[in-house]
Amino acid sequence: MTTHTAPALLPLPTPAARAITTTGAAAALAGTFLAWTYTSTFPGDLTVTGYPGGLQVLTLVSATLTLLYALSGYGIKGLRWLTPGGTHSPVRLLALGTFATTAYTVIAVIVKKDGNGNLLGLVELEPGAWISLAGALTAATASLALPSDQPLDETTTPSALTRFRNSLSAPAPSRAEALPAWAGILIIAVSFGLGLHLLTYGIDTEYAELFIGYLITLAFGFTALTRAGLIARLTALTTEHRNVTLAAALVAAFCFPFTQQNEQYALIGANILIFATVALGLNVVVGLAGLLDLGYVAFLGVGAYAAALVSGSPMSPVGVHFPFWAAVLTGAAASLIFGVLIGAPTLRLRGDYLAIVTLGFGEIFRLTVNNLNGVSGPDLTNGSQGIPSIPDLNLFGFDFGISHDIGGLTLGRSANYYLLMLLFTAVVVLVFRRSGESRIGRAWVAIREDETAATAMGINAFRLKLLAFALGAALAGLAGTVQAHVSYTVTPEQYQFAGSAPPNSAFLLAAVILGGMGTLSGPLVGAALLYLIPAKLQFMQDYQLFLFGIALILLMRFRPEGLVADRRKKLEFHETGQLDVPPDTPLTDQAAGTTKAGT
Incomplete structure (x- = not known):
């Protein structure tokens, strides 16, 4: 079956789409250092210029990751390690995550009520919010014009849902040179340190708006890193150093109560x-x-x-x-x-x-x-x-x-x-x-x-x-x-x-x-x-089971094997490509593999 790279959603050449995505991510990043609200009624104090706070930090992190992955598409040597599995889908997911977080913040500000019960409205927004929103929207729109990292069947026209699922399914990362043992152990230690920080940040969120933004950023960020192949690389390292991984997990968990006041x-x-x-x-x-x-x-x-x-x-x-x-x-x-x-x-x-x-x-x-x-x-x-x-x-x-x-x-x-x-x-x-x-x-x-x-x-x-x-x-x-x-x-x-x-x-x-x-x-x-x-999210207690059901349906639709899946479950729920012959397989093995596939 002949395959080809899926066409872009927008009529833009790839270099132009990457350049616009990079520019939009940079604008969204710059806007976080400006004031977003006129008053401090919205929690997090988004009125400060030069120092991001509250939900601005989430947009800052998401926009920074989008910018780094967009720049990695230019072949910059120091950023190649970010994309061992794919270059375009992580950028698309991160750009969409940046826009989702920023748009949610803007909407939350607009519908927030002051002490008199009145909505703050559009007049509450300062230029920084508009700059970040426009930059995030530009980056998200341009990222849709980037080609897919995985080939699709040219005999059918892929739908938008197919393209989105193609962005969510992580390819096998390219083979890399074996790292020294000390480097692998260091990466595992740093990864668990970052995981502890993310968990602590989520638990320490003081208001519901910040926690919802945290969930949005975390969902898009984790999916993008998975699509880029970094999670697969980290999984391979933890499998190789299993005892070190368990020790690092216990040490990170032990440090958690010392971070809580x-x-x-x-x-x-x-x-x-x-x-x-x-x-x-x-x-x-x-x-x-x-x-x-x-x-x-x-x-x-x-x-x-x-x-x-x-x-x-x-x-x-x-x-x-x-x-x-x-x-x-x-x-x-x-x-x-x-x-x-x-x-x-x-x-x-x-x-x-x-x-x-x-x-x-x-x-x-x-x-x-x-x-x-x-x-x-x-x-x-x-x-x-x-x-x-x-x-x-x-x-x-x-x-x-x-x-x-x-x-x-x-x-x-x-x-x-x-x-x-x-x-x-x-x-x-x-x-x-x-x-x-x-x-x-x-x-x-x-x-x-x-x-x-x-x-x-x-x-x-x-x-x-x-x-x-x-x-x-x-x-x-x-x-x-x-x-x-x-x-x-x-x-x-x-x-x-x-x-x-x-x-x-x-x-x-x-x-x-x-x-x-x-x-x-x-x-x-x-x-x-x-x-x-x-x-x-105790304020949504009456709707928790409803929202939980929706989240369960979506996750089972796009990732039925679970957040952390073994190889058996991946093969069970994602049958496409199981019989494909790896490109570096010898010719004799390729013939045998073709015979097995035909059988």
């Missing part, structure tokens, strides 16, 4: 770790073994309730006070037992039938703990009131409920629990990694792909599925013991199938699927995003 933001970080750890446990069940569990949050609740009952709460009917290590073992063991009891009679079911049974278990757990109030049943959980006043931990004289000064930095209560939860997360990551790489993990993947074929090869599918179910339940119970102490109380309403905010079974399953099933970092990334977004 607000207890509320540190608490968000602790809850993100709890949510991410539970999602990683669910990834064992869904991602590795392929068992659709819609009631997984119940295991989190079992661990939390078990720990709350034995942790010395004055409202606990049990009336005992175990040390923390014993409470942790109690919570994990209780969830493990429930996992076995639920899995043993039900795991002979498959697909939708298993999903319905697990959904029923989740609802049964919530209704049961709600009725164990001494009226409808035994007095064990205090019913809808839950178990409040769970005391703070005290390990080896370290009281988690008070602030501590370490090296001149103050760690509050939330930061203390964050570090404790980080330790639990590291344990869960180690368990997931070791189990996934073991013979049992490979057997789980075989069952997930084709249970009948796996059984025919001698794999005891039922026993291994029960093991996955029990392991996932124990990991959820482990996180539940910390959640009980972080939140001071446990109630039945915290463990629903679906709700306005995580953790619940729907959000946990979405975190695994959106992040990337079967991967180590995918559920962590998905859980962080799904917890952070509702926490920062």
